[in-house]
Amino acid sequence: MIEDDTKREMASQSGTAAPGSSDKLQQAWQVDDFPGGLPACLEAVLMVADGPQQERDLAHALHCDPKDVRDALESLQREYDGDLEHGIAPRGFALRSSARGWQYVSRSEFEPVVGAFVTDGQTSRLSQAALEALAIIAYKQPMTRAQVASIRGVNSDGVIRSLTVRGLVQEHGADPQTHAALLETTGLFLEYMGLDSLDDLPSLAPFLPADAGQVVREAAGEQLGAL
Helix, strand or coil: CHHHHHHHHHHHHHCCCCCCCCHHHHCCCCHHHCCCHHHHHHHHHHHHCCCCECHHHHHHHHCCCHHHHHHHHHHHHHHHHCEHHHCECCCCEEEEEECCEEEEEECHHHHHHHHHHHHCCCCCCCCHHHHHHHHHHHHHCCECHHHHHHHHCCCCHHHHHHHHHCCCEEEEEECCCCCCEEEEECHHHHHHHCCCCHHHCCCCHHHCCCCCHHHHHHHHHHHHHCC
16 A cells, blocks of 8 residues: 555656546546537537547547537537527537437528539539549549548548539448448549540549659558558
8 A cells, every 4th residue: 555655656746647547637638628618629520520420439539428428419409409489590500410420410491502502503614622522532432531631631521512412423331440431433423524434544644743753652652541
C-alpha cells in the first residue's frame, strides 16, 4: 500500500498519470471546454461525417459516455423537429437515427426546394470541382466520399451530390471497414463519354509532364494507399 501511494505521489509531482488512473486526466480537452458542450461537438462531427455514425463511435471519439451521447442526440433531434403548438417551426434539416447510425438529412417536405437547387442549370457544363471529383471516381472507383475529399483536399459532398443527380455517379455497396457508401460511375457516364466500358478510359500518362509523371504516380499511389 505504501509503495502504491509513493508511486501515485511521484506521478503527481512529475505530471504523469499513475497506471490505472482515469483516461480523462490524460486528455488534452473535454467536450465542455467548447462553446455549446457535447451537443455542439456532436453537431460539428456529424456535419463533416460522410455517413451515419454509431453512438459508440461518437462516444469514443469525444471521450464521452454513450448514454450522454444518446441523450444529447435525442435532444438535438427534438430541437430540430420544433414544436408547432408552441410556435417553434422545424428546421429544414433533421437528425435521423437508423440501424446504421445518426446523420443529418433534408426533410422530405423540402424535396422540391432541394431538387430545384441541385438540378438548377444541370444542362450546363460541369464545374471544375465536379470534373475533378468525377475524374477521381472514374479512375479510382469504387471509393468513398471521404477518399474523394482526401485526394481533392476539400469537402466534396456538394459536387458528388450534383453528379448523382445528373446520373453520372451512384452509390453501390459499402466499404467493409468504414461502412461508408461506395461511389461508382454509371452507364450514363459511359454513354456521355462514348465508351463501352471503363477499360476504354484513356490513360492519364500522356497528359502528365514527362519529368513529373513518375513522381505524380508515386505520390498518388502513396496517398491512396493511406486511405
